[in-house]
Amino acid sequence: MKKKILIVDDDPRNIFALKLTLKSKGYDVRSSLSGDEAITMLKDEPDIKVILMDMMMPDMDGYQTMKNIRKTEPINNSIIIAVTAQAMPEDREKCLEAGADDYVTKPINVDTLLNTIEKLS
Template identity: 70%
Template sequence: MKKKILIVDDDPRNIFALKLTLKARGYQIITATMGQEAIDLLKNDEEIKVLLIDMMMPDMDGYETMKIIRETSSIKETTVIAVTAQAMPEDREKCLEAGADDYITKPIDLDQLLIAIEKF
């Protein structure tokens, strides 16, 4: 059984494209559109191994969401991959400092994403 992945993005088109692609590769996919929803899903489903999170979301952004995940003992070990349109070197550092295990820029390079998912 392949890893269960939670995709968090406020844009349904991004979720649709990622979900379709990853499901075709055999992953189980769950989706959320807000940070708090993602935290709740992680707390209630121990099978989720990887979180793909958009950094720029309304309400609670990816940085704030990652901070809460890393401070919550039951979910802090979840692999978090930041997904963002922000592609400057300092953006990568900011994501990693906020608690991301890896960082992928949009538009997403599928090979790079699959490597990141399988690395952890």
């Protein structure tokens, strides 16, 4: 059974590129353009195993979205990988404190991302 991954990013170009890469590696990929939409999708599709969460989004950013996911049954145990252009050590800590299981930086190194997905799921 393919792992189902949700990409949450307000930029459709980022979603398109990531989706192509992940599908080519055999993953079942969904996407969402906002935090609110992501939470709804997670409730509707409980078999989504991994969330790739962009941190910088309008309205509800990735930090707030992760906090909301962690407070919401039954989706609070989802695996969340923060995806951000912010690469300082304190940015990683901020992501982990908000609820991320791990963190990858943009531009995304595909091998690093795939290793992180496999390690966590």
